[in-house]
Amino acid sequence: MRKPVAAEQVAQLVQGSRKYADIDAALVATLSRSEGAKAATEKDAAKRVKRKLHQMVGAYLDAEVPFGTWLERLRTVPEGERAALCKELLGHHASTRERVAELRDIYDFIFAASAPQTVLDLACGLNPLGRVFMPLPAQTRYLATDVHRGLIGFLNEAFPLLGITGHAFVHDLLSGPPAMAADMVLLLKTLPCLEQADRACGRGLLSALQAPRVVVSFPTASLGGAKRGMQHFYQQRFLETLPAEWSVLQTQVFASELVLKLQRS
Ligand SMILES: C[S@@+](CC[C@H](N)C(=O)[O-])C[C@H]1O[C@@H](n2cnc3c(N)ncnc32)[C@H](O)[C@@H]1O
Incomplete structure (x- = not known):
């Protein structure tokens, strides 16, 4: 049986990326659980979470906001x-x-x-x-x-x-x-x-x-x-x-x- 993806590890991978470090941890945790359930590895899940965060948050705000x-x-x-x-x-x-x-x-x-x-x-x-x-x-x-x-x-x-x-x-x-x-x-x-x-x-x-x-x-x-x-x-x-x-x-x-x-x- 496949080992379940560890949501906390997914969240850590996502928050380690500068682009998503400023996003609320509760949202990252929720998405890490839901996307983790669909992914084969933590890395794959983190990629999926980042894609969601881009669609929900990142696509709207300028990349670097002064x-x-x-x-x-x-x-x-x-x-x-x-x-x-x-x-x-x-x-x-x-x-x-x-x-x-x-x-x-x-x-x-x-x-x-x-x-x-x-x-x-x-x-x-x-x-x-x-x-x-x-x-x-x-x-x-x-x-x-x-x-x-x-x-x-x-x-x-x-x-x-x-x-x-x-x-x-x-x-x-x-x-x-x-x-x-x-x-x-x-x-x-x-x-x-x-x-x-x-x-x-x-x-x-x-x-x-x-x-x-x-x-x-x-x-x-x-x-x-x-x-x-x-x-x-x-x-x-x-x-x-x-x-x-x-x-x-x-x-x-x-x-x-x-x-x-x-x-x-
Ligand atoms: C389409 S924009 C709308 C912004 C604003 N309401 C407006 O009309 O000018 C969506 C906003 O939702 C925020 N957002 C995305 N996911 C969210 C969530 N789970 N909870 C609260 N806000 C969220 C984003 O950061 C973004 O600012």
Whole structure:
């Protein structure tokens, strides 16, 4: 009988690579177990985990991110140029790069007719840097999560420089949402990403959210720019698997993003 692959050893191999050293250990451990079960050796499993991490995290963020330089620029930028700098930085993550041309329209749609006191932005990427364009009062608490530890460290230093009330923290959504309540949860362009590792995770995640409202979005094209009916495919599959306690209030298709506003019934 074949010796089972040791998940801890797989995780060590993955974390030893500079490219993946900054990813949350809980996510690496989860993937090391699931990919380890499909692989013949630890080396093979580590390769599979790295491929998944690339699809879920690495493909979106620039390879080398100069967080220190960005913080220095945020510290010294004149107030009148701060919004333009945020827009520039949003361009360094593929998800916000696609959103940047229609930032105000998308945020106006998301936050119209709502005044959340707490927003929880799950798998946020650089989206919190768009806070300066969101039609929300300064006192709104903005909480943000992702699995990239360097990104989270950067956001925690950037928030006070941008006058954002709140903080960011590392959290792996494959283990469920963070155990905290919010008035509105943002789950922007994230479900297809999580489904790379767990095809059924979206339903459980939505059921476990402690919030009366959630905004879910999907890209209208792949990272490579191909359209191939993606929007229709995502929308249909999402609605088919939507837990009964959530109902769709409004849907809007933007050039780069399909956005659905949902309410817990
Ligand atoms: C497609 S991007 C979306 C980013 C952001 N929500 C936006 O729309 O601008 C997916 C994000 O999910 C994060 N991510 C990937 N796997 C995750 C996981 N298991 N838990 C939490 N975040 C994850 C990635 O680091 C990346 O920033």
